[in-house]
Amino acid sequence: MHDESAEKEFRAIEQAIWAAAPHELIDVANGLIGRYANGVDAEVLLIDYRQEFLVPTVPGREDVPVDNTASGQAFAAQRTVQERPDEDGGRLVHLPLTVQGERLGVLSARLPDGGPPWLGGFAAVLARAMKIASQGTDLFRRLRRRTRLTVAAEMQWDLLPALSCDTAEFHFAGQLEPAYAVWGDNFDWAASGERLTLTVSNGMGSGTDAAALTHLAISALRNARRSGAGITEQAALADQTVFARHRGERHVDTLLLDFELATGRVSVVDAGSPRILRMRGTATGGIGFEAQMPLGMFGDTRYATEEFTAEPGDRLVIVSDGVHTALSPAGEPYGESALIQALRATRMQAPPEAVRTMVRHFVAYHEGTEPDDDAVIVCIDWAGRDGGRDNGAGPRVSAEA
Numbered sequence: 001m002h003d004e005s006a007e008k009e010f011r012a013i014e015q016a017i018w019a020a021a022p023h024e025l026i027d028v029a030n031g032l033i034g035r036y037a038n039g040v041d042a043e044v045l046l047i048d049y050r051q052e053f054l055v056p057t058v059p060g061r062e063d064v065p066v067d068n069t070a071s072g073q074a075f076a077a078q079r080t081v082q083e084r085p086d087e088d089g090g091r092l093v094h095l096p097l098t099v100q101g102e103r104l105g106v107l108s109a110r111l112p113d114g115g116p117p118w119l120g121g122f123a124a125v126l127a128r129a130m131k132i133a134s135q136g137t138d139l140f141r142r143l144r145r146r147t148r149l150t151v152a153a154e155m156q157w158d159l160l161p162a163l164s165c166d167t168a169e170f171h172f173a174g175q176l177e178p179a180y181a182v183w184g185d186n187f188d189w190a191a192s193g194e195r196l197t198l199t200v201s202n203g204m205g206s207g208t209d210a211a212a213l214t215h216l217a218i219s220a221l222r223n224a225r226r227s228g229a230g231i232t233e234q235a236a237l238a239d240q241t242v243f244a245r246h247r248g249e250r251h252v253d254t255l256l257l258d259f260e261l262a263t264g265r266v267s268v269v270d271a272g273s274p275r276i277l278r279m280r281g282t283a284t285g286g287i288g289f290e291a292q293m294p295l296g297m298f299g300d301t302r303y304a305t306e307e308f309t310a311e312p313g314d315r316l317v318i319v320s321d322g323v324h325t326a327l328s329p330a331g332e333p334y335g336e337s338a339l340i341q342a343l344r345a346t347r348m349q350a351p352p353e354a355v356r357t358m359v360r361h362f363v364a365y366h367e368g369t370e371p372d373d374d375a376v377i378v379c380i381d382w383a384g385r386d387g388g389r390d391n392g393a394g395p396r397v398s399a400e401a
Contacts, residue, residue: 009036010118017125022133026057029107029126037116039109040090044097044126045071046105048146049157050179051356054106055143063146066356070094071106076353078103082114089113095120097127101166103352104130145180152183152211159215161189164352169261169385170196173351174378177322177359178371184210185320185376188218190225196259197225199234200274200376201295202320204250217242217252217295231256235269235295235303242296251294255318262385264310269303271295273321274376275335277343280314284340312384317343317358322375329367338365351379 013032020028026044033039045054045064053063054071066072074081074094083092090112097104107123109115134140149157156176164173172189176182184203189196199221203214220241224234235256242252253272260266268276270289277286287308293301310316324335332338342361346354358377 006116006118010121012036013118013122014125017129020129020133022136023139025126025129025133026139030058032122033107033109033111037109037111037119039111039115041092042107042109044105044107044130046140046144047075047103048144048179049149050146050177051175051352051359053146055146057143071108075103075106076356078350080120086110093119095123097123097130099127099131100162101164101171101352102131102162103164147180150181150183150207152206152208153179153181155208155211155215156182156186159186159188159218165189165191167191169383170259171351171381171383172196172198172379173355174376175355175359177362177375177377182374183207184214185322185374186214186218187318187376187378188221190222194261196257196261197231197234198257198259198318198378198380200255200318200320200378202253202273202322202376204252204294209250213242213246213250213252216245217254221254221256230305231258231267231269232303232305235271236301238295239271239293239297239301239303240299243299246296248297248299251296253294253321257318258305259310259382264312264382264384266308266310267305268307269305271301271303273325275319275321275324277317277319277339278314279317279343279347280311284344310382310384312382314382315343315347315354316380316382317354318376318378318380320374320376322371322373323362323377326362326365326371326373326375328365329369334362334365346379351381354379 013036016032030042033042043056043058045056048055053065055063064071066075070081070083071094074096078096081094085091090110093109093111093115095107097107104127174187183206187200189198201214201217203210217238220238221234224237255274256269258267268289271292272294289306292303326334342358346357355377
């Protein structure tokens with residue numbers, strides 16, 4: 001096909017994607033693959049809340065594990081994976097659906113000769129459309145859950161920003177555990193042209209009480225941040241807000257970090273139990289700060305910042321107390337050595353995969369028993385303003401699966 005006709009065809013496909021109603025978007029996308037690419041068995045698979053399975057959007061099909069499958073490889077490695085060709089030359093092709101580093105799932109289809117040249121662009125447009133469409137329908141959220149969420153977990157997941165992000169300066173990912181029953185632990189972040197602000201919080205208690213408490217604190221932090229306040233003012237407003245509601249009987253442990261993208265200088269307010277670890281070269285260890293009062297303890301705490309500098313190549317991992325104080329069935333604290341071992345084992349993985357691996361390691365540490373507390377794991381790879389690596393503008397083709 002000539003370049004001009006291919007471009008015209010792709011414009012028609014884009015228009016059809018953007019014109020689709022939110023709840024019809026996936027069906028429209030599957031139909032376009034059949035019509036314009038002669039694709040068969042086209043389907044969108046969404047990543048589940050625990051990030052263990054890709055969930056089909058076509059009724060009757062089974063969930064696909066992320067580990068040790070071709071579609072899972074496309075999701076985990078963030079590249080196009082082509083399976084071995086059939087006798088007629090057609091082959092299954094799997095493309096990651098990703099928006100600025102946020103991984104939504106995978107597009108799979110059986111295509112002649114590996115598919116048309118616009119296929120990667122189609123996946124990119126579809127992912128952006130899905131991100132927007134999710135605000136206007138429950139379809140994507142309903143399909144992603146492999147079991148029912150608790151009410152507390154529903155509150156926490158609705159409160160979350162994107163689980164991952166890629167920029168020139170940093171690469172970020174975070175996850176909640178237990179995904180379907182989390183209550184008080186959460187994280188929040190926002191980036192501008194000059195700064196990245198990140199908070200990791202742990203609301204006191206359990207169930208919907210803890211979720212509501214965390215929701216109140218994060219809303220106050222966001223209110224201050226969106227008004228232009230720095231992290232000390234953010235902490236002060238959240239402290240006042242939570243104290244006004246609970247009079248010191250309930251509080252929220254929070255670690256607040258403000259990254260200056262141009263220099264790597266990080267301002268920190270340590271208002272509770274989340275911990276930060278750093279991998280720099282072959283050295284791995286914690287970064288300690290002066291502990292200050294949790295948010296809501298007194299309502300008039302004057303918070304102060306401390307500083308450290310992130311250097312290109314650093315990996316920072318922030319965990320809530322549900323991780324670093326967790327005990328094995330034998331009573332051994334996870335944070336003493338197992339957490340460091342898990343962190344070192346993920347050094348060659350990108351942050352989203354590193355977080356998935358650390359969550360699996362954390363769950364396995366409990367040897368089949370239920371953790372006593374919920375948990376957050378957040379990972380940041382720092383590249384710096386001039387030290388960035390290739391962010392992967394589009395899917396890359398791998399060797400045959």
